[in-house]
Amino acid sequence: MYQLKITKNTERLALQHFNDVKERLLADIHHFLSGKHRIMRKVKIAIHGDKPCEDLLRHLSNEENLKELIVSHPDKLRDIISQLHPDAFNPEKKLNRILYHIFIIFGYEDDIFNKDVFYRQSQVGTCPYCNMADIHYTPATALSQTEKGVLDHFYPKEIYPMLGLSFYNLIPSCPSCNDVQHKSNKDVTSNKGDASLTSMRIINPYEYQDRNFFFDYNLKSHWENAGNSDVD
Template structure:
């Protein structure tokens, strides 16, 4: 992930918690009130959901990971019947029903509470929600821990990352982020930094930028050594995607350079607005497409 959205769901926590809690309570009552023999799979699902009830409502990563450990133990104990056990869990935490807009609290209602405007995985696609008389759209909700593999997390709030379809479907697909840890936008701090390069000689970079040379490349690296960051860079092909955005990077660099030259030129008695000149506010970089790349280029002038 490029952007951290740690507080993204703070305005949705209350309503979603009530929704998810009621869903589980309704299931408990249905099982307890059922007259007749209950299958081993149904009873295992019942006891499992009771055991992880507080964990799936939690906003803490450690609780979510603990719920996965418990789920895996139940699934292993079920042996040949584990498929039916998993299917029962999936019926309880029914994500497809949540996306159907048939109830007051659904995926659209949740996404309207999202603070993120941009996909946190790539930072170059919008991820906001619009509902109008002429049509609706919302970001895809990536299940950071894959819902088919861990169905009890299909509706867990802090397992839902508002993202673009390219990142969610085309790139991530069914990669298991539990087995192969990646940066989590809802939990982790930002750890990817962008920079410009022109071959192996740093001394030619400015000349290459000014001539808009095809040799200028946008590159991304981990700020701190971290296997999760390397996995994220690879899964979401960040370097490959941003290499196609060198024109935008060069234009921003030149705009910043020209602004710095203008304000330092004592021949002019003008007051310049950096935000207007650059059409970019460094303090609000997360609200812009490519905002993290622009912020890192901006910071390079003071570094």
């Protein structure tokens, strides 16, 4: 793994990203708050007096609160996770399904979010997870298809749909690292009530530091003459 740096340019891109998606997200939030329903996977979803849903959507209907969600750094995203109602993480619950509709179906999977533009602007050329695969974006030509990596939701969108468009939750990566045998949709926290780095099994590339990983050894004798029993 290597670090994706947070710079003035990434901050600018995060704000631009928010401005690109905010109207679409606010429209769906207000749709639900007005008491109307949507159809998702052939099932009607609506607030219908669900207080956790209503409270959270009213909070997000404030543009500044929505902006905080979309542009916050990884440490702030952990704070947001720790304050969410448990229903937000459960795909069987209404709150999770409504958040999925707003941020994934109406947001991430909609044409309002141009993944190709996002990917190109990130200027990430090598997968930060494996630090091996070249993931430069190459447009399609008459003789070849588009070549590019994928966007990984560091906090997977099925469990954390509210973070589905959060800038620092979208990690350009290679298809191999994001396939079902590797990162994919695995939850990166062991305890949502304490979403600190100490409880995480994977570190967000925007937070990676060399000091996060170390090794130690004790050489008991001169290296050239050392046997297996001489090295701890």
